[in-house]
Amino acid sequence: MEPGTSTYEALSSLVHGDSYREALPRLEKIFTPDLFARPSGLADQDRYPLTYQRLRYINDRLETGTPLLHQRDLLFPLLEWIALADPSLFYAFFLHHCTTIGAILEFGADRDDLDDVLAQLASGDTVGALLMTELGHGNSNAAVRTEAVFDPDTREFVLTTPGPEAVKYPPSVACPGVPRTGIVTAKLVVAGEDRGLFCFVVPLRDAAGPCPGVVIEPQDSAPILPLDWATVSFQGVRLPYRYWLRDSATIADDGTFTDALSNPALRSRQASRLIRYVWEVAAVGLAAVTRAGAAVAVRHAHARYTNGTFAGFADPMPVIRYRNQQRTLFGALSAAYLAGMAAKSVSGPQPVGRTAGEIRTLFTLKAVIDQLAERVTAAGRAASGVLGFSPQNRFLDYQGLAHAFNAAGLSTQILYLNAAWTMALGLDYQPPTAELPAPQERDLRDPAVWQALTGAREQRLHERLVAELGEARADGLAEFDVWNDRFDLAEQMAEAHALRLLADLVRTETDALPDAEARRVARDVCSLHLLGEISAQSGWYLAEGLLTAEEADALPGLLNRICEDLAPHALGLADALDVPYDLVGAPIAYPDYATAFTKATFPDPA
Structure with a gap:
């Protein structure tokens, strides 16, 4: 079978539809093999900035004001090639475009008071992260201890980590010099009552370092997927009312809390929509x-x-x-x-x-x-x-x-x-x-x-x-x-x-x-x-x-x-x-793989 034959094209159609073919010219312009060559000989600390440089590079070339989640015919081919070129970048890219922007679109629908946050994320001026899992509860998001307490006097939320078991782990937000915005899940407390689990937009760090009240402690990451892992805790971080991704809930001027969902347990399950x-x-x-x-x-x-x-x-x-x-x-x-x-x-x-x-x-x-x-x-x-x-x-x-x-x-x-x-x-x-x-x-x-x-x-x-x-x-x-x-x-x-x-x-x-x-x-x-x-x-x-x-x-x-x-x-x-x-760049993918491995020169056997 040769590329272009009906049999080859039919087999290829099993794994890809028409949207992939349509996206190929755009992908080939973005993913030049020299710019996305596999990093070699870099320490982890040097890999982290490269991941975010590549994320910014792709963002700059997308040239679209529409969130990628609303362009599925481009998003998924793009994610395929990112995974093949750089798995660490794949992880950072989906957290930015899918879970961070996705949370704002999901729980802040029909609002215009977060347009500035979405614009910063779309431009790459800040990189998104998702902070759900907590250190003391493994993969369970049902037992979140981080609290966002509503202050009726200022109409702000005070975000606090009550103990070591509530520290967020392992968001990849430790790389210095990269501004980060997180979507943080926290238990909302209004007038002393638990109102269930909600998502909040939280500025985590700017180019100079962590934002006030945000404690970011770098942690080792897995060598097979280098990412700037960290533990993150919050010490009385104040968030404006608009940073609450409230979905169908509201808090009136007199402090009355209302939610279309009938109880905190139902509300907490909604966060898992992400x-x-x-x-x-x-x-x-x-x-x-x-x-x-x-x-x-x-x-x-x-x-x-x-x-x-x-x-x-x-x-x-x-x-x-x-x-x-x-x-x-x-x-x-x-x-x-x-x-x-x-x-x-x-x-x-x-x-x-x-x-x-x-x-x-x-x-x-x-x-x-x-x-x-x-x-x-x-x-x-x-x-x-x-x-x-x-x-x-x-x-x-x-x-x-x-x-x-x-x-x-x-x-x-x-x-x-x-x-x-x-x-x-x-x-x-x-x-x-x-x-x-x-x-x-x-x-x-x-x-x-x-x-x-x-x-x-x-x-x-x-x-x-x-x-x-x-x-x-x-x-x-x-x-x-x-x-x-x-x-x-x-x-x-x-x-x-x-x-x-x-x-x-x-x-x-x-x-x-x-x-x-x-x-x-x-x-x-x-x-x-x-x-x-x-x-x-x-x-x-x-x-x-x-x-x-x-x-x-x-x-x-x-x-x-x-x-x-x-x-x-x-x-x-x-x-x-x-x-x-x-793009994959594996030398053994080629018939003359020995030559692909080495740059040494050898005499002509003739």
């Missing part, structure tokens, strides 16, 4: 690094030769000829296509809806894409030998981003457990009911069979979870104890749900391909991940009577045959993932 921006952004960025990790590793495996023992010391051959490498790397391609399809499904022109089912699908896909990203970046690194461990080849950078998002926006495990909880309650959920054809009538390479098998696992695990929860409640157990012994089952059910969502996407997307050859190749490459997961659970499927012993026994051989069928298409499949190799 997390959906994190889920969308994470899905796009993680899918991008998954695609890059798979494509770089597959290209290198075609150029890396070995005289290994199993080759019988014959002529050197590329490592991609080895079946174990194919299973690993073609499996990485499979995961990359699935991640791309999943990200495309949640990053369309319109935001994902707010029904319980739509939100659950969004965060479930974020969780499964993160798992795919961690798996593929690790597999690509391992399959590339010592060169995979070389930082220039980007596997470690991309793995770092995946590790970071395993925790950001709620951890992957917590997201799965939340999904299981809502499904067990039946919130906007009906278990799948697809019928599985009889063994003699089914082909394990058929997407309809993958849908039926994964749907059956989801349905039966859901049925078992609901039954066990009901029995535990009938026995009089407290709700914590009802769930505490069933977290493993709940997580298994949510993971089964995630796999079924991927199977649904594959069938829908590949059915829509007009090119028959592309349809066949696409289904084959997607089958490696889906059948691999089914094979890993073959004991369960056997016990449930959903697979025959012959089918379970045949799965490893079937996966090998699919690899054999895919081998001629592997480079085309890698390139159809639309990875801008010059």
Whole structure:
């Protein structure tokens, strides 16, 4: 397959829509490889200013007065390329454009008294940050201790950190010389009463240093994702009334508090609306690094030769000829296509809806894409030998981003457990009911069979979870104890749900391909991940009577045959993932990777 052929274009359409193609000329003007080359030899303290210089550089070239959140056809392609060029910049960029500006648009809608703040953020004169998580409460945003006490005499709010457990951690706001504006979640107190959790606009530092009453203490960050982490606390910081992102709440001149939401608990849950921006952004960025990790590793495996023992010391051959490498790397391609399809499904022109089912699908896909990203970046690194461990080849950078998002926006495990909880309650959920054809009538390479098998696992695990929860409640157990012994089952059910969502996407997307050859190749490459997961659970499927012993026994051989069928298409499949190799800058992405690694000159062999 060559770029421009109908098969190549059809495969590429699985991971990118028309808006990506339309944005490419603009991206290519912004992301010149020399300006966005991977930083080499810089200490962390030198990396931090570079991150914000690059953020300002991109802002200056966007030349738009419209928030990027309202330009989704530009925002998501932009985020993809930022993730590939500089994962640390990706983190800073989405916090600035999506969560900081997003909070003002979300909770300050139809107000004009924050236009100056939005203008400063849009220009890059100040960089946004989100300060939700507190040091003493891990990833829980439900137990925020930071207080914003309303002063009726001045109509200001006094922002205070009551103790070390309430210190905000880990916002990346420690870089000196960079003005910062934060969105801070705090418990609103009016006339001595807790009114729930709200967001506040808080100037954190200017070019000279922290603002009065703001204490910023630099902290070490993870070497695989260098960011200027800090702990932040507040000592009586006074905020004007307009900096309260009050949503539907108000405080009258006489101090009377009113809110359309009936109680503080309901109000506190509203602050979590911001997390959906994190889920969308994470899905796009993680899918991008998954695609890059798979494509770089597959290209290198075609150029890396070995005289290994199993080759019988014959002529050197590329490592991609080895079946174990194919299973690993073609499996990485499979995961990359699935991640791309999943990200495309949640990053369309319109935001994902707010029904319980739509939100659950969004965060479930974020969780499964993160798992795919961690798996593929690790597999690509391992399959590339010592060169995979070389930082220039980007596997470690991309793995770092995946590790970071395993925790950001709620951890992957917590997201799965939340999904299981809502499904067990039946919130906007009906278990799948697809019928599985009889063994003699089914082909394990058929997407309809993958849908039926994964749907059956989801349905039966859901049925078992609901039954066990009901029995535990009938026995009089407290709700914590009802769930505490069933977290493993709940997580298994949510993971089964995630796999079924991927199977649904594959069938829908590949059915829509007009090119028959592309349809066949696409289904084959997607089958490696889906059948691999089914094979890993073959004991369960056997016990449930959903697979025959012959089918379970045949799965490893079937996966090998699919690899054999895919081998001629592997480079085309890698390139159809639309990875801008010059921007990624990995030397091993090129056939003459040894020359790409070194600047030394050598005599002409002639």
